[in-house]
Amino acid sequence: MPTSTWFRLNVAKRERVLEVAMREFGEHGYSTGSLNTIAREAGIAKGSLFQYFSDKLEFFAFVCDEASRRIREEMERRIERVDFDQSFDEWLFDVLCDWTEYMADHPLERGVTAATNFELDNSVRSVVRDTANQHYLLVIHPTLQLWKAQGDIREDADLEVLATWLMMILPFLALAPYYDGLDPIHDLRGRTPAEQRPVIRQLLAGFRPMFATDK
16 A cells, blocks of 8 residues: 555656556566666656555555556446447457457556566465456456346356456456467467457357357
8 A cells, every 4th residue: 555655746746657667567577677767767766666655565566456447447438338238248249359459559557467467476476466356356246247137147157157267368368469478279469459359259159158048
């Protein structure tokens, strides 16, 4: 949790520090992300960072939480615009396409998503992943419950299993087009969001038997 000094900074300065930190941690991760670089590029003294946060881990955790919050809030806005009168699988296709377009257009948030997923230090990863997971689940759980209540997910479908599938597929679609070695099967590396759509269709076709009703 940031100190009160952080919240007394003017909004523009806070945004500058966050933007620089998202870029640095997104490109280099926690271990090699440089506080010296962040301070220099944000135009502040390095010591000021320790007036805002108790240590590097708290700073990294805050940056990851802020990135996850921004992603969640923007995706919530986008989901509100997706047609709920279509079938669940068509709705989910549209949402996943929106997700890939968002990640393509927001390299800072995508980089922080990578940093939270690729962090090697277990103690660090558990801190940032726990927070990121909660942001995912704030959207996933109520959405699945809504679709099941509407009858588009069959009664005996296990919503926890469906949520688990989504928790795996979202980071995969966010990162596989931009990082080597994540997708040896569909070859998403370097594909545009439009080029990713047939793969999303294919993945949904494999997922469909887990929830599909007879209607």
